[in-house]
Amino acid sequence: MLFEIDTRSQVPIYAQIAACVRRAIAAGAVKPGSKLPPSRDLARELEVNMHTVQRAYGELRDEGLLELRQGRGAIVASSHIESSARLHGLLHDLLAEADEQGLTTAELARLMETMR
């Protein structure tokens, strides 16, 4: 699996790492049940802090995309995973775009409400 980050980007590194995993899951490149690289190994290779990778994995766990098991590492969750990853990826992109345009979360929510 390919992880790409840009240290000069406005997007935090943990969010870039999480986005890589989301993209891979949404594209079907990472199958449910597969194991992601240990956070220590990935952090060493990306030359970032291990807690940055752990934060990314934690965010993905909160979204229901990963299962973090003690001693077994990060495992891609098994149910409705591809659509969920795609949706989370789109929402993250949407929030980033809203930030860029100076929209607050409340304004964005109102805008979405009017579109429904």
Place this chain on the structure above:
Amino acid sequence: MNTAAWVGQNRRPNWPLIGFVVAHVAIVIATLLLIPIFGSRLPSETRVDESSWIKFELASIGFCLLFIARRREHRMSFALETALPFSIALVGLGFSMLLATVLINLDAHAYRRVFESGLWVGLVAGSVFMWLMLGRYLGAEAATNRLRRETASSRRSVWLAEVRVDRSWRVLYGAAWGVPSALLILLVVVSQPAAFPMGLWLAANLTLGMAVGERASVVITEGGVKVRGSLLFGGGWSLTMAEVSSARVVTAEPRPNFSMSRRGGRCVLRSGSALEITAATGGRYIVSLPEAEEAVVVLAALRGRNAAAGSAVLGDHGPARLAPQE
């Protein structure tokens, strides 16, 4: 270049090499000092053990240096990533055996051999595992330092994959190592019944090795390609992007070797799809990889990015010839 105690353009110390040298020297000195320190409290037979294990350690270092000397390419990386991790385990075995002999015979009335006690054989096996892990750690550090990105880019890419053994590796391991070792263990136990605990330990380890098997990690970054086996049976190798000439997908079968060949490197843990990289020096480096096609594409992309950045990493090895092949 990673060729001496000091590496890179900014002359960083080569810590893994220094670590290996210090560890080897320390182990040999400790082995030499053990008997003189505790000699007055030990039976006279332990002097024979001291002589045997010192010879074993020196022979191990000698063989390691021989393997390094006969290597035709990337000699320093071969030494740090393959040969020295193996020799430190052998030298450590010699030390652990002598230390166990000293401890088991301290103030004893009659001489006892380590292999007669299951507990002590287990402790020695545990210490050898520790030496293996030390060698593996230093070897991995050497590979990481070698492939450290030399370009000052804000973009960092890492492609990671893990490979596990399949049935073909287990069958080969069993035939090449299991059967001869089992016969040897049987022969030793029959000729020296006192060695039964040691035979039992060796047989258990062989069985465990076959059941658990080996696994390897494959890492591709802008710096190059790194393959590390979790133990030493799969071997490991690394190539910087400048050393990569071409890459393709091949079909490979496991073979019984410790990557101690004169050129190239193999880490083939299963039958089927594998990534084969031809080095600029001509050596062929192979690793089992179900996602080999994806790896070739990633390798080409990262190499292309290095070239576009005008990086010195590429060197003068000509344009990349990286394409998936059947």
